[in-house]
Amino acid sequence: MTYTTLLTEEQGAVGLIRLNRPAVLNALNDTLMDELGHALTAFEQQAEIRVIVLTGSDKAFAAGADIAAMRDLSFMQAYQTDFITRNWETLKRIRKPVLAAVAGFALGGGCELAMMCDVIYAADNAKFGQPEVKLGVLPGAGGTQRLPRAVGKAKAMDLCFTGRMLTAQEAEQAGLVARLFPAAELLPETLKIAQQMAAYPLQTLMMIKESIQRAYELPLQEGLLYERRLFQACFATHDQKEGMSAFLEKRPAQFKHE
Ligand code: HXC
Numbered sequence: 001m002t003y004t005t006l007l008t009e010e011q012g013a014v015g016l017i018r019l020n021r022p023a024v025l026n027a028l029n030d031t032l033m034d035e036l037g038h039a040l041t042a043f044e045q046q047a048e049i050r051v052i053v054l055t056g057s058d059k060a061f062a063a064g065a066d067i068a069a070m071r072d073l074s075f076m077q078a079y080q081t082d083f084i085t086r087n088w089e090t091l092k093r094i095r096k097p098v099l100a101a102v103a104g105f106a107l108g109g110g111c112e113l114a115m116m117c118d119v120i121y122a123a124d125n126a127k128f129g130q131p132e133v134k135l136g137v138l139p140g141a142g143g144t145q146r147l148p149r150a151v152g153k154a155k156a157m158d159l160c161f162t163g164r165m166l167t168a169q170e171a172e173q174a175g176l177v178a179r180l181f182p183a184a185e186l187l188p189e190t191l192k193i194a195q196q197m198a199a200y201p202l203q204t205l206m207m208i209k210e211s212i213q214r215a216y217e218l219p220l221q222e223g224l225l226y227e228r229r230l231f232q233a234c235f236a237t238h239d240q241k242e243g244m245s246a247f248l249e250k251r252p253a254q255f256k257h258e
Contacts, residue, residue, distance in 0.1 A: 001038065001042065003020075003035040005031055005036075006019060006039055007020050008042075012195060013049060013199075014051050014053060015053070016191070017036065017039050017043075017053070017055070019057075019061070022057055024063070024066060025059060026056045026060050026063060026110065027065065027067070028062055028064065028065050028066060029065075029066040030069075030081075030083065030084060030086070037087040041090060044094050044095065051099065051195075051205070052099070052194075053098075053099045054101070055101040055186075056102070056106075058104060058183060059103070059104040060105040061106040061113075062106060062107070062113055063107050063110055064107045064110050065108055065109040066084075085140065085141050088142075096205065097119070099119050099121060099193065100113075100121065101187055102121070102128075103126055104126060105127050106127070107127070107165070108129075108130060108131055109140075111147075112141040112143050112146065113141070115146040115150060115176075116142065118209055121178055121181065121193070122177040122179075122180055122181075124168050124169070124180055124181070126168040126171065126177070127167065128166040128168075128176060129164060130160045131163035131165075132160075133161065143160060147159065150175060150176045151174040151175060151176050155174055200255065201257055203237060203239070207234070210230070214227075237258060238258050239253075242254060242255060
């Protein structure tokens with residue numbers, strides 16, 4: 001499939017998606033979000049792909065929703081069409097790990113898109129922010145909900161009230177970013193991590209994702225029970241027997257993803 005706002009590529013078991021609207025720093029519009037939903041779903045359905053990496057350019061992951069496409073919307077148009085967020089539920093339904101590799105600006109909807117991913121790896125030039133207040137709106141795709149869960153209430157309020165940008169170093173210290181890399185190494189390092197993950201059993205990666213996601217949705221006792229039942233279910237898989245046998249026999253495991 002050829003996209004107008006994305007580039008996709010397969011590298012072994014890793015599916016790579018690059019946002020590609022360079023003239024507007026990868027600003028998000030409905031076409032891009034529709035194509036992103038399509039590309040993610042295609043990798044989700046492709047059996048050989050086990051991990052997905054989402055990235056932008058060296059200058060911008062995404063500088064937010066497309067302000068030119070948004071400015072003249074009426075309330076009813078925004079409300080009825082769910083501008084750029086109508087596909088947010090598609091992103092949420094992806095069950096394979098999705099890693100964000102963020103260089104440059106991740107602002108507004110761009111920061112919110114990065115937060116939809118399971119892990120954020122960032123370049124040392126990355127800048128995160130929710131500058132919507134400067135445009136007379138508030139974040140509309142999770143900034144007031146996911147950001148406080150990621151960095152705590154104080155920093156989330158500070159960022160949303162002032163619209164200031166968080167440096168890559170601050171974002172890592174605050175827990176928004178998992179690891180930082182020099183800009184030139186961001187994508188190769190993220191792809192290396194993705195390949196390492198993709199060698200592990202797919203069903204285990206999916207269970208980890210489901211279980212950690214529930215840490216934000218369920219009361220602790222219910223989350224712990226969910227985790228324990230998934231742990232027990234692993235004993236029905238080939239890969240659990242193989243992983244534990246390989247350890248005891250001091251040899252590399254040969255996982256079959258089943
Ligand atoms: C449309 C954008 C854009 C955006 C940049 N551009 N961001 N176009 N929507 N969000 C365009 C610029 O107009 C410009 O086009 C070109 O990209 C390069 O940007 P510059 O501003 O010239 O680059 P620079 O000086 O390096 O500044 C980079 C920047 C700045 C700091 C990222 O572009 C900026 O502040 N952008 C807006 C960030 C923002 O407010 N994001 C939140 C949007 S609201 P020309 O034609 O002049 O070359 C949002 C709500 C989501 O995201 C809610 C979801 C429901």
